[in-house]
Amino acid sequence: MILVIGSNMTEAHPVAASFVKQAVLRGAQLYVVDPRRTALADMATLHIPIRVGSDVAFLNGLMHVLISENLYDREYVESRCTGFEKLKAKVQEYPPERASEICGISADMIRDVARRLASVKPGMLAYTLGITEHICGVSNVLSCANLQMLLGNVGFECGGVNPLRGQNNVQGACDMGALPNVFPGYQRVDNADARTKFEKAWGVKKLPDKPGLMIPQMIEGLTNGTVKLFYIFGENLANTEPDIRHVEHCLESAEFVVCHDIFQTETTRFAHVIFPAAAWSENDGTFTSSERRISRVRTASLPPGEAKPNWWIFKEIAKRMGHEWSAKSAREIWDNEISQLAPSMAGVKYARLRGDGLQWPAPNEEHPGTATLHRDRFTSGLGALTPVDWIPPAEVPDEDYPLVLSTGRRLYHYHTRTQTGRSAGLNDLLGEETADISPSDAKALSIGHGEMIGVKSRRGQVFVKANITDRIPQGVVWMAFHFREACANWLTNPAFDPITLTAEYKACAVRIEKVGEKTDQRI
Amino acid sequence: MSSGTFLLDGKTVSFRPGESILDAARKNATDIPTLCFLRGTTPTGACRICLVEVKGMRTLSAACSTPVSPGMEVLTDTPRVHAARKLNVELLLSSGRHDCLLCESSGNCKLQELAYRYQIDGSLFKKPDQFYPTEDANPLIVRDYSRCILCGRCVQACNELVVNRAISHGYRGAKSKIVTGGDAPYHQSECVFCGQCVEVCPTGALTEKKAKGTARAWETKKIRTTCPYCGVGCQMWLHVKDDRIVKVTAAEGAAPNRGRLCVKGRFGYDFIYSEERLKTPMIRENGQLREASWDEALDLVAAKLKETIERHGPDAIAGVSSARSINEDSYQMQKLFRSVIGTNNIDHCART
Structure with a gap:
């Protein structure tokens, strides 16, 4: 049994989706929770079209049924989890009737889904950014974990809570400590022992002990003067962050901007120095996938012109600032530094990465790697059931902006198209953005399929063709951020989860207009 | 049993x-x-x-x-087994236009291998003189029906491996054809261009448009690598000739993708060779970017970093690493920020 929530897998992770679809063909039950009727929903046992941003209410409603009907895995919860009484008290506030009012799914269907989820073991839950890209992203994730723990589904193959990572190496960038609060291997910067260890390894006297800024704070810091120099490596922030006009104002305010990239982008327009970098197949190195699998990347050709590997550029800057780093290749960086410093990857060496790579934790060189976490016991001891409340999105529809804009990715392009936009054929398959709207909203405004419309939020306005489809529920507009002109991020709301500072890309209020005299043409 | x-x-x-x-x-x-x-x-x-x-x-x-x-x-x-196999290969060879000299799949063709093994040339039976026209109106995949032996591997792959359910067997008898819904061309059908059908085609019936004429199978070396797109981490072979990727195929049997790729992974490789690639360091001067040497650009950035640290402290510097690039690059960047600059202001797009 597979529960997919907030994940348009067939477009964003097509190969992962193929395994889910295969499981369905072989008899697995599939439950797809998504406001849109995605392609995966077509194959689902049930499609559960909750309202945008109502995940916690829906999940709490399910858990209310599991507990009140005594369907949860009592033995698992008692032996492996903690916090049940508090969770129980919280979900008691969400009887199916109340959950139904918030999420738009009937109370009977909530009961039905809860009973079905409790009827098969193990069950897998997979989520993507539909869960995290909300001001309550952390609560959404905790709710997914609560549900899976109540069902006794964590710690098993084909079970667990499985976030599908959006980028090839977003897992790896986290693992490597490209985060403001941890060194490589998730060792905290505010832990004195960890700092001592890294000070010794890196040959420096004192490492900073205060967690640093997260991206939204960095961007804001450019306008309030706390951040003077902004160093952007392989990111197109001017297109990917919510509220483009504001982000560009911030980037413009920087005293000095350094970029590494393989192309000029909307972001390099703000750079004072651009370093030309080696791209994917010009590198030797490693990527780490969603399933913590460290796999090799190998060189097929040399970088063009004078472009250089990024690791070399960082090393050269360090040298000019008085630090000689000895590693002369990515392999030396991994074998001599990363695997020495990150205990969970101590057993990972390049010599072991032939073939299918290794899944960390692999604490020693004899360790075969770990496919499933939390087997027998949770890594942290007991699984913490954590009660959470539903809150609405930061911006909800009103009279002026009566529709919800939700955003995401489309099959034929990747992010801001720096790569796919320059790969022959892909632009032919998808050459422009559309605003996907429901037939009823289109009818109400007499909008025809393919007609140019204006989509306007409190941040900005774009002009884009209407794509009328019954995959979109009434009241929702759906767009992606692949194309600059009609990028959803001219409209999105820079409201953030208070813990992770993940932006609420999945919900803001907009209105749509036929393009005519009434339309405000200003962008 | x-x-x-x-x-x-x-x-x-x-x-x-x-x-x-x-x-x-x-x-x-x-x-x-x-x-x-x-x-x-x-x-x-x-x-x-x-x-x-x-x-x-x-x-x-x-x-x-x-x-x-x-x-x-x-x-x-046994002789009976071999005679039957040989006859079947002969019939398959005779069913179409299997002219290996011009075929994109020469050297990577199961039918060619079998013909060689059984030492036959397909001349025993009369070939049909009419075929369905070749379809190459879409940007990525060429469907040459004159080379299709109706083995159905593409149908199996589409329906049972990637489960896109875009193609099936259509028509009957001598008119048999692999079809999309309504026999529409690929780009007007349910096809999502994952190219799995091309990957499994044992002849030259399905080939990659972009690879056409670039390399013979035996001229390429295969380099195993990891896909640069989503976080699934698909394992792939880069088919490389003269230091240039001409084609990408899935690493069969490898974890995690077990021989599958999607449209981006299979066909989204040639951005590497775009003329728009950055080839030299650039420095902004009087509002305009100009080319610079590595020494000049690196010296300038190091000087600016030092100057900012002196004037405003290390926390006035912030950096964003790349979730697209290799682990070792992110490691080096956070090491630069923490141990050289002296700040934990290092992040990447995991949260956005």
């Missing part, structure tokens, strides 16, 4: 319940050629190349789709 033993070319060998003759034979290092067989999908027995003799059966049996039963006597290497 119980497990047990059976006789394979006179030797007693064991088998698992439900195992096909083909699987049991391959486990015992016995060669049976196949053409339509596609691992991981339901065997169809369509091509009749894997024929074997089973004692007591009136006709030859397809090894891929015949389960072993206890005590079964199977012969894989």
Whole structure:
């Protein structure tokens, strides 16, 4: 049994989706929770079209049924989890009737889904950014974990809570400590022992002990003067962050901007120095996938012109600032530094990465790697059931902006198209953005399929063709951020989860207009 | 059905319940050629190349789709078997325009291999003189029906491996054709251009448009790598000629993708060779970017970093690493920020 929530897998992770679809063909039950009727929903046992941003209410409603009907895995919860009484008290506030009012799914269907989820073991839950890209992203994730723990589904193959990572190496960038609060291997910067260890390894006297800024704070810091120099490596922030006009104002305010990239982008327009970098197949190195699998990347050709590997550029800057780093290749960086410093990857060496790579934790060189976490016991001891409340999105529809804009990715392009936009054929398959709207909203405004419309939020306005489809529920507009002109991020709301500072890309209020005299043409 | 033993070319060998003759034979290092067989999908027995003799059966049996039963006597290497296989290859060769000289798949063609093995040229039977026209209106995949032997591997891959369910067998008899819904061209159909059909096509019926004319199979070296797009981490082969990727295929059997790729992974590689690639360091001067040497650009950035640290402290510097690039790059960047600059202001797009 597979529960997919907030994940348009067939477009964003097509190969992962193929395994889910295969499981369905072989008899697995599939439950797809998504406001849109995605392609995966077509194959689902049930499609559960909750309202945008109502995940916690829906999940709490399910858990209310599991507990009140005594369907949860009592033995698992008692032996492996903690916090049940508090969770129980919280979900008691969400009887199916109340959950139904918030999420738009009937109370009977909530009961039905809860009973079905409790009827098969193990069950897998997979989520993507539909869960995290909300001001309550952390609560959404905790709710997914609560549900899976109540069902006794964590710690098993084909079970667990499985976030599908959006980028090839977003897992790896986290693992490597490209985060403001941890060194490589998730060792905290505010832990004195960890700092001592890294000070010794890196040959420096004192490492900073205060967690640093997260991206939204960095961007804001450019306008309030706390951040003077902004160093952007392989990111197109001017297109990917919510509220483009504001982000560009911030980037413009920087005293000095350094970029590494393989192309000029909307972001390099703000750079004072651009370093030309080696791209994917010009590198030797490693990527780490969603399933913590460290796999090799190998060189097929040399970088063009004078472009250089990024690791070399960082090393050269360090040298000019008085630090000689000895590693002369990515392999030396991994074998001599990363695997020495990150205990969970101590057993990972390049010599072991032939073939299918290794899944960390692999604490020693004899360790075969770990496919499933939390087997027998949770890594942290007991699984913490954590009660959470539903809150609405930061911006909800009103009279002026009566529709919800939700955003995401489309099959034929990747992010801001720096790569796919320059790969022959892909632009032919998808050459422009559309605003996907429901037939009823289109009818109400007499909008025809393919007609140019204006989509306007409190941040900005774009002009884009209407794509009328019954995959979109009434009241929702759906767009992606692949194309600059009609990028959803001219409209999105820079409201953030208070813990992770993940932006609420999945919900803001907009209105749509036929393009005519009434339309405000200003962008 | 119980497990047990059976006789394979006179030797007693064991088998698992439900195992096909083909699987049991391959486990015992016995060669049976196949053409339509596609691992991981339901065997169809369509091509009749894997024929074997089973004692007591009136006709030859397809090894891929015949389960072993206890005590079964199977012969894989008899004149009758080889004659039947040879005849079937001859018929398949005669069914289309299999002119290897011009075929994109020469050197990577199961039919060609079998013809060579059985030393036949397809001249025994009269070839049809009319075929469905080649379809190449879409940007990525060429469908040449004159080279299609209707083995159905593409149909199996589309329906059972990637489960996109875009193609099927259509029409009947001599008019048989692999079709999309309504027999529309790929780009007007349910096809999502994952290219799995091209990957499994055993002849030159389905080929990659971008690879056309760039390299013969034997001219390329294969380099194993990891896909640069989503977080699934698909394993792929880069087919490289003269330091240039000409094609990408999935690493068969490898974890995690088990021989599958999507449209971006398979066809989104040539941005590497875009003329718009940045080739030299650039420095902004009087509002305009100009080319610079590495020394000049690196010295400038190091000087600016030092100056900012002196004037405003290390926390006035912030950096964003790349979730697209290799682990070792992110490691180096956070090391630069923490140990050289002296700030933890290092982040990347995991949160956005």
